[in-house]
Amino acid sequence: MKQLDTLDWVFITIYFAILFGVALWVIFKKNENTEDYFLAGRNVGWFVVGASIFASNIGSEHVVGLAGAGAGDKIPMLIYEIQAWVVLILGWVFLPFYARSGVFTMPEFLEKRFSAKSRWFLSVVSLVAYILTKISVTIYAGGVVVSALLGINFWVGAIATVVLTGIYTIFGGMRAVVYTETLQAIVLVFGAAALTFIGLEYVGGWGEMKATLGPEYFNMWRPTTDPDFPWPSLLITSTIVGVWYWCTDQYIVQRTLTAKNIKAGRRGAIFGAFLKLLPVFLFLVPGIIALTLKQKGLLNWDTPDQAFPVLMSNLLPSGLRGLVAAGLLAALMSSLASVFNSCSTLFTVDIYKKMRPEASEKKLVTTGRIATLVVVVLGILWIPIMQNISGVLYEYLQKVQAYIAPPITAVFLLGIFYKRINAKAAYLTLVVGFIVGALRIVLELVQSSLTPGSVLHTIGSVNFLTFGAWFFLICIVFTIVISLISEKPDPVKISGLTYGTLSEEDIRENKMSYNWKDIVASVLIIAIVVAVMIFFNGK
Structure with missing residues (x-):
């Protein structure tokens, strides 16, 4: 890899000066109550909401890993990157219920729809999962990227990035997060797009890549x-x-809850869905370009995850290389800032406020800042452990979501679409689902010591995608059966929280929150998703 030169450093310095200028501007604005600190005063426009959704999703390990998928014969993984239509489900289906209920967090919504027990369980599980997976993996991967790009010690790069991100997240709250993420999204998209266009021209176009790698690769x-x-x-x-x-994870949904109304939140989700289409072209394609150049003997790298930084350092001119490096740093910082603020919100609103209901708004904001600081420290302390995790386990972390998601998805979907689902069924599904997911993790790790053909060996060895599909179906059936054999939920308590209990006024307000432009934009996004699915069919 080529080292960054003076002009590159000038661009990186300018970028960080602007970034922290935005952060300071936000910090000096008022953050005196919980709505302002955790949800930016619920007064954010659609453009910022959409950019924040995109920037929260794209981390440095995401950028490098997706390029690695393109360079490492894992093209099917791009299906996770064309889920723009699922982001539309957030805006059209889930957001109206979240906004109408006035909640700060997803566990809080579960309490309103079901019970306090469901809220407590989801809060604790989410916090543990964030600290052990999202924060640790992002810091570790980010430290590797920073040290490689800037030529500095891993520890210096990792800790400096965590501390800088932590400072503006602690003092600026959600408003600082969403506004800095908007800037970071712009830099990241511009830089990666430049790399894609320059790379395609350098390699000889899409046809040349297909001829080199063979159509089946695609x-x-x-x-x-x-x-x-x-x-x-x-x-x-x-x-x-x-x-x-x-649609249900605090990390993402919190961005739409900052919107000034349902209309702005939905348009933010639609804009975020459009931006979600970009990673295929901005990060996956550079990986394919890097592989093509390697096959031609024009580029060299040891592992697929090195494809993006090596391509960037060798193809981009001085200055632009620094801008893309800044974009990668932006991706790392935006992901960290998002998860820091989400952890802070979950702890303060779902745990501390429940234990100290008399706490003042000022006290809750202070607690949120302390919670963020604690999460920052825990993230740093986890780095040595992450350094010792083998490649197999790191790859395994990417599978964990297939074991976490099914029970939570089942409870939220059924909770909104089927008014008969009650609190007992929701809580049991979350608890039993968590136990089953944990069991699958253990069995997968020890499957070599199990008897082939046994039930436990089958559960531990079946393809993780197949397991996830069957697990979800079982969760759906389990939730419905438990609900039907136990008491009906109180219709007054769940009024307005499911499709079956919406009032005429709720329906009328929802219809007034969108127009033909929103519908056309959504249909266009779905059409692009289908086109991408057809395009990558190996023909």
């Missing part, structure tokens, strides 16, 4: 007998995980 639809990516399981499980991630 097929995302593997046969049902494929051991890694059987297409039915891939399609079903990626959708289940997508609904969990985009």
Whole structure:
């Protein structure tokens, strides 16, 4: 890899000066109450909401990993990157219920729809999952990227990035997060787009790549007998995980809750869905370009995950290389800022406020800042452990979402679409689902010591995508059966929280929150998703 030169550093310095200028501007604005600190005063426009959704999703490990998928014969994984239609489900289906209920967090919505027990359980599970997976993986991967790009020590790069991100997240709250993410999204898209266009021209165009690698390399639809990516399981499980991630996870949904009204939130989700289409072209394609150049003997790298940074450092001119490096740093910082703020919100609103209901708004904001600081420290302390995790386990972390998502997705979907689902069924599904997911993790790790053909060996060895699909179906059936054999939920308590209990006024307000432009934009996004699915068929 080529080292960054003076002009590159000038661009990186200018970028960070602007970034922290925005952060300071936000910090000096008022953050005196919980609505302002955790949800930016619920007064954010659609453009910022959409850019924030995109920037929260794209982390440095995401950028490098997706390019690695393109360079490492894992094209089917791009299905996770064309889930723009699932983001539309957030705006059209889920958001009106969240906004109408006035909640700060997803566990809080579960309490309103079901019970306090469901809220407590989801809060604790979400916090633990964030600290052990999202934060640790992002910091570790980010440290690797920063040290490689800037030529500095891993620890210096990782800790400096975490501390800088933590500072503006702690003092600026959600408003600082969404506004800095808007800037970061613009830089990341511009930089990666430049790399894609320059790379395509350098390699000789799409036709040349197809001729070099063969058309079958571009097929995302593997046969049902494929051991890694059987297409039915891939399609079903990626959708289940997508609904969990985009529609029920605090990390993403919190962005839409900052909107000034349902209309702005929905348009933000539509804009976020459009931006979600970009990673295929901005990050996956550079990986394919890097592989093509390697096959031609024009580029060299050891592992697929090195494809993006090596391509960037060798193809881009001085200055632009620094801008793309800044974009990668932006991706790392935006992901960290998002998860820091989400953890802070979950702890303060769902745990601390429940234990100290008399706490003042000022006290809650202070607690939120302290919670963010604690999460920052825990993230740093986790780095040495992440450094010692083998490649197999790191790859395994990417599968964990297929075990986490099914019960949560089932509870939220049924809770909104079926008014008969009660609190007992929701709580049992979350608890039993968590236990089953944990059991699958354990069995997968020890499957070599189990008797082949036994029930436990089958559960531990079946393809993770196939497991996720069947697990979701079982969760759906389990939730419905438990609900039907137990008491009906109180219709007054769940009024307005399910489709079956909406008032005429609720329906009228929802219809007034969109127009033909929103519908046309959504249909266009779905058409693009279908076109991409057809395009990557290996022909």
